[in-house]
Amino acid sequence: MNLQAICISLLLFAGWCTAQNDDLTDNQERLNNFNDIKKNEVSLDVVAGIAGLGINPRYERVLGRYAGVGVDVNIGIEDEDYDYLETFSLTPYYRQYFFSKEDYGAKGFYGEGFMKFFTYEDRFSVFDNGGNSTRITAEKYTELALGVGIGWKWVSDSGFLIDVGFGIGRNLGLADESPEGREQPEITGRGGVNFGWRF
Numbered sequence: 001m002n003l004q005a006i007c008i009s010l011l012l013f014a015g016w017c018t019a020q021n022d023d024l025t026d027n028q029e030r031l032n033n034f035n036d037i038k039k040n041e042v043s044l045d046v047v048a049g050i051a052g053l054g055i056n057p058r059y060e061r062v063l064g065r066y067a068g069v070g071v072d073v074n075i076g077i078e079d080e081d082y083d084y085l086e087t088f089s090l091t092p093y094y095r096q097y098f099f100s101k102e103d104y105g106a107k108g109f110y111g112e113g114f115m116k117f118f119t120y121e122d123r124f125s126v127f128d129n130g131g132n133s134t135r136i137t138a139e140k141y142t143e144l145a146l147g148v149g150i151g152w153k154w155v156s157d158s159g160f161l162i163d164v165g166f167g168i169g170r171n172l173g174l175a176d177e178s179p180e181g182r183e184q185p186e187i188t189g190r191g192g193v194n195f196g197w198r199f
Contacts, residue, residue, distance in 0.1 A: 038062070038159055041070070043196020052077055054086070058163075058194055060095075065105025068095045072190075074118075084185055087140065089118035091190060093149075107155040116145045116169055116188060141176065145169035145188045159198040166191030 045056035054077050060070030072091040093114035097106050119142050149167020167190040175184045 038198045041068075041161060041196055041198045043161060043163060043194035045192035045194050047193045048074070056192060056194075058196070062106040062198070066097050068097070068106050069093070070095070085121045087119050087121060089116055091116040091118075097153075107153045107161075109152050110150065110165070112149045112151070112165070112167065114147055114149060114167060114169065114190065116147065116190060118143055118145070118188065122184075139176075141184065143171050143173075143175045143184075143188070145171045147188070147190065149190055151191075155198055161194075161196050161198055163194040163196070164192075 039062045041060040043058045048056045056074045058072045074089040076087040095110045095112040097110045099108045147169020151165020153163045155161045
């Protein structure tokens with residue numbers, strides 16, 4: 001094949017690609033524009049905030065119609081009512097979205113895998129001879145967990161989003177044994193109701 005034939009073939013192919021783009025419906029064009037422009041999400045777990053459990057911001061990067069990666073940060077708020085108080089966590093995750101063919105992607109039902117690095121305090125009560133209790137805070141512990149989760153995300157045309165999800169992970173046993181002989185937790189949870197924005 002000579003150079004002239006190759007050039008003609010390339011021009012015909014470019015024309016065919018342009019024609020395919022011209023055939024896009026308004027909805028498909030809006031989908032392409034939305035996905036090209038809005039790939040970042042920030043949100044906040046409103047349930048944790050309202051309940052006083054902590055401050056839990058999240059960032060997610062949309063990789064495409066069916067996938068995203070992100071990270072959660074949790075800063076626990078002091079509360080004497082809990083035996084195990086999570087004081088800090090950092091949770092990177094990968095999500096795979098399903099049923100995302102309508103409108104734009106990275107929404108709807110999803111499954112995720114996550115790795116959670118967190119610190120917590122082990123709290124318990126000690127009773128004296130008179131029956132009075134004293135609340136004791138043991139040392140802080142550091143742990144790492146691997147887990148999975150599921151959820152559902154709604155995203156409006158303007159970018160406003162609501163993300164409801166939960167998950168469970170297995171602790172890898174990095175935390176030292178408690179000096180009081182109390183067993184360390186074997187599993188950790190993850191979840192919440194996040195309100196945020198895709199931009």
